[in-house]
Amino acid sequence: xxxxxxxxxxxxxxxxxxxxxxxxxxxxxxxxxxxxxxxxxxxxxxxxxxxxxxxxxxxxxxxxxxxxxxxxxxxxxxxxxxxxxxxxxxxxxxxxxxxxxxxxxxxxxxxxxxxxxxxxxxxxxxxxxxxxxxxxxxxxxxxxxxxxxxxxxxxxxxxxxxxxxxxxxxxxxxxxxxxxxxxxxxxxxxxxxxxxxxxxxxxxxxxxxxxxxxxxxxxxxxxxxxxxxxxxxxxxxxxxxxxxxxxxxxxxxxxxxxxxxxxxxxxxxxxxxxxxxxxxxxxxxxxxxxxxx
Amino acid sequence: xxxxxxxxxxxxxxxxxxxxxxxxxxxxxxxxxxxxxxxxxxxxxxxxxxxxxxxxxxxxxxxxxxxxxxxxxxxxxxxxxxxxxxxxxxxxxxxxxxxxxxxxxxxxxxxxxxxxxxxxxxxxxxxxxxxxxxxxxxxxxxxxxxxxxxxxxxxxxxxxxxxxxxxxxxxxxxxxxxxxxxxxxxxxxxxxxxxxxxxxxxxxxxxxxxxxxxxxxxxxxxxxxxxxxxxxxxxxxxxxxxxxxxxxxxxxxxxxxxxxxxxxxxxxxxxxxxxxxxxxxxxxxxxxxxxxx
Numbered sequence: 001x002x003x004x005x006x007x008x009x010x011x012x013x014x015x016x017x018x019x020x021x022x023x024x025x026x027x028x029x030x031x032x033x034x035x036x037x038x039x040x041x042x043x044x045x046x047x048x049x050x051x052x053x054x055x056x057x058x059x060x061x062x063x064x065x066x067x068x069x070x071x072x073x074x075x076x077x078x079x080x081x082x083x084x085x086x087x088x089x090x091x092x093x094x095x096x097x098x099x100x101x102x103x104x105x106x107x108x109x110x111x112x113x114x115x116x117x118x119x120x121x122x123x124x125x126x127x128x129x130x131x132x133x134x135x136x137x138x139x140x141x142x143x144x145x146x147x148x149x150x151x152x153x154x155x156x157x158x159x160x161x162x163x164x165x166x167x168x169x170x171x172x173x174x175x176x177x178x179x180x181x182x183x184x185x186x187x188x189x190x191x192x193x194x195x196x197x198x199x200x201x202x203x204x205x206x207x208x209x210x211x212x213x214x215x216x217x218x219x220x221x222x223x224x225x226x227x228x229x230x231x232x233x234x235x236x237x238x239x240x241x242x243x244x245x246x247x248x249x250x251x252x253x254x255x256x257x258x259x260x261x262x263x264x265x266x267x268x269x270x271x272x273x274x275x276x277x278x279x280x281x282x283x284x285x286x287x288x289x290x291x292x293x
Numbered sequence: 294x295x296x297x298x299x300x301x302x303x304x305x306x307x308x309x310x311x312x313x314x315x316x317x318x319x320x321x322x323x324x325x326x327x328x329x330x331x332x333x334x335x336x337x338x339x340x341x342x343x344x345x346x347x348x349x350x351x352x353x354x355x356x357x358x359x360x361x362x363x364x365x366x367x368x369x370x371x372x373x374x375x376x377x378x379x380x381x382x383x384x385x386x387x388x389x390x391x392x393x394x395x396x397x398x399x400x401x402x403x404x405x406x407x408x409x410x411x412x413x414x415x416x417x418x419x420x421x422x423x424x425x426x427x428x429x430x431x432x433x434x435x436x437x438x439x440x441x442x443x444x445x446x447x448x449x450x451x452x453x454x455x456x457x458x459x460x461x462x463x464x465x466x467x468x469x470x471x472x473x474x475x476x477x478x479x480x481x482x483x484x485x486x487x488x489x490x491x492x493x494x495x496x497x498x499x500x501x502x503x504x505x506x507x508x509x510x511x512x513x514x515x516x517x518x519x520x521x522x523x524x525x526x527x528x529x530x531x532x533x534x535x536x537x538x539x540x541x542x543x544x545x546x547x548x549x550x551x552x553x554x555x556x557x558x559x560x561x562x563x564x565x566x567x568x569x570x571x572x573x574x575x576x577x578x579x580x581x582x583x584x585x586x
Contacts, residue, residue, distance in 0.1 A: 127510065127512050128512070146512075147509075147510065149510070176510075186506070186507055186510045187510065189498060189507050190498065190507050190508070190510055190511040190512075190515050191510075191511070191512065191514060191515065193494070194494065194514060194515055194518040194519075195514065196554060197490060197494065197518070197551075198518060198573070199569060199570045199573040199574075200547070200550050200551055200554050200569070200573070201486070201487065201490065201547065201550075201573075202572075202573035202574075202576055202577050203550070203569050203570075203572050203573040203576070204546065204547060204550045205482060205483065205576070206572055206573065206575075206576030207572070211576070213479070214479055214482050214483050215483070215576070215580040215583075216440075216583070217420065217440065217442070217469075217479045217480065217483055217484075218483040218484070218580065219420050219421070219439075219483075219484065221484060221487060221488065221520070221521040221524075222483050222484065222487055223581075223584070224517045224518070224520045224521070225487040225490070225491060225517070225518055225520070225521060226487075226573075226577055227514070227517045227518070228514040228517070228518060229570075229573045229574060229577050230574050230577050230578055230581075231514075231570075231574070232574075233567050233570035233571040233573075233574055234567060236566075236570050237563050237566045237567040237570060238563075240558060240566055241561055241563055241566070244558055244561060247558060248555060248558040248559065251551055251554060251555050251558065252555065253497065254493070254494065254497060254551070255548055255551050255552070255555070257493050257494075257496070257497045258490075258493055258544055258547070258548050258551075259548070261489060261493050261544060262541060262544050262545065262548070265533060265537055265540060265541040265544065266541065268534055268537060270530050270531075270534055273529075273530045273533055273534070274526050274527060274530040276492060276493070276496050277492045277496075277522075277524075277526035277529050277530060278526040279495075279496050279499055279500070280491070280492040280493070280494075280495035280496040280499065280519075280522045280526075281492075281495075281522060281523050281524070281525075281526055282499075283495055283496070283498070283499030283504070283508070284495050284519055284522050284523050285523055287508040287511065288516075288523075290508075290509070291516070
């Protein structure tokens with residue numbers, strides 16, 4: 001990756017996503033200097049100790065001086081606040097990207113905050129690592145072979161798009177470009193909906209008077225089905241709010257599918273149940289083969 | 294386990310459940326002779342090769358001659374047929390158990406089939422190993438530390454209950470006794486419902502025109518959430534039919550819980566979403582600690 005050479009990378013939010021981005025670019029020898037900004041000085045000091053960042057910037061102005069790449073990797077609800085802080089300090093020729101799980105809201109925030117610098121912003125979503133958090137979990141390998149969705153806006157400059165794409169490629173990721181609307185719809189179906197369903201199931205059982213006894217008979221299937229219900233409640237609240245209309249549409253569609261399942265059960269329709277289960281198994285196993293290859 | 298000594302164990306259906314039972318009892322030196330009966334001669338021959346059974350019985354009469362313990366480990370829908378075959382051959386003093394995932398239907402089948410031998414039947418459900426199948430997957434370790442639910446009926450003789458309990462204990466299992474009604478309700482909540490939900494989600498996505506693209510953005514969370522949707526469609530059809538009223542009640546209850554989630558989303562109620570997600574995470578993590586200890 002000798003064609004990517006970032007002089008100075010500024011990271012806002014040095015956690016799993018930001019830290020892994022820095023480590024991956026360092027390993028690829030694609031970056032000369034990395035500075036971090038964040039609300040927790042203890043976390044930033046740990047990031048220096050771990051060799052994730054070279055130094056801590058006192059503020060956005062210091063962080064962005066000379067920076068040709070900026071990553072905003074804070075919780076989605078804080079993105080606009082951070083973009084407001086950096087707007088006046090983004091250097092000409094610098095590119096700004098992010099790691100948010102939803103994209104329409106991030107773009108709306110960028111339109112509000114960045115003014116004349118909007119064209120330097122290239123939104124991205126690395127599909128990786130949601131169940132861990134913190135700089136301690138950061139690794140140079142997090143993005144290897146994983147998909148990063150780029151959702152450029154009409155205004156995005158080619159130069160900025162290229163720099164952002166090359167940086168994610170240098171991390172070992174596979175890039176896919178789509179609109180923010182399509183991204184949010186796809187993720188609502190295959191990520192946000194399953195998380196909401198897992199939370200809702202565990203919540204329902206925990207809420208019962210005999211919840212503790214019920215849990216004591218749960219096995220490996222239940223454990224895997226609900227693993228994502230151990231994810232961060234704050235993060236998933238924010239994702240559900242940021243992508244509210246599309247998550248709502250998916251929950252509604254799923255409730256309708258369950259109504260069909262209820263009909264099959266009501267009329268004891270074995271063939272219909274088996275067809276539904278068989279279609280699911282066939283589709284899942286076909287998908288798994290593509291994942292493994 | 295020198296206090297358990299089974300002279301002859303007869304197994305109907307030598308797959309994962311039956312084969313593992315035989316291997317675990319052999320390892321505990323708790324059984325002298327094991328014979329198998331089944332519809333596939335090739336599978337039974339393989340079971341002999343693997344040392345799971347000593348010999349293949351030609352029919353129920355041959356299998357049950359001298360047998361003091363009988364395990365019926367066939368798919369639940371076939372239980373009554375097998376119990377009819379064995380009813381006239383069960384020796385006085387022998388105990389009969391099973392490995393079915395639902396218990397009210399198995400007991401109804403036993404009442405229909407066993408006549409005067411009903412008191413020798415002690416229904417059981419080992420909560421283990423649903424995602425694998427076949428004698429090749431059988432292992433002496435399958436039941437170690439796992440829960441086996443015993444659902445004795447009023448008629449069950451103490452001698453039969455003791456022999457069945459000692460056999461499962463010799464396999465390394467933890468025993469819990471409850472009524473068949475309670476068993477079926479508990480499993481509907483923590484096993485049958487999650488399976489139905491996972492099948493329904495994958496089926497819904499696979500059914501869409503853009504299903505293949507949606508799957509291509511599914512990550513590790515989706516993979517784990519849907520793992521149980523790769524289970525046997527026939528087996529889960531049968532479980533859903535056998536436990537139909539209780540599975541239906543759980544699917545309905547879950548749909549109501551999703552309706553609440555939809556309300557939270559509709560009114561963009563962040564605190565309510567976070568409370569639901571946090572309650573789920575707290576309950577799941579508390580449960581995980583009990584599983585690991």
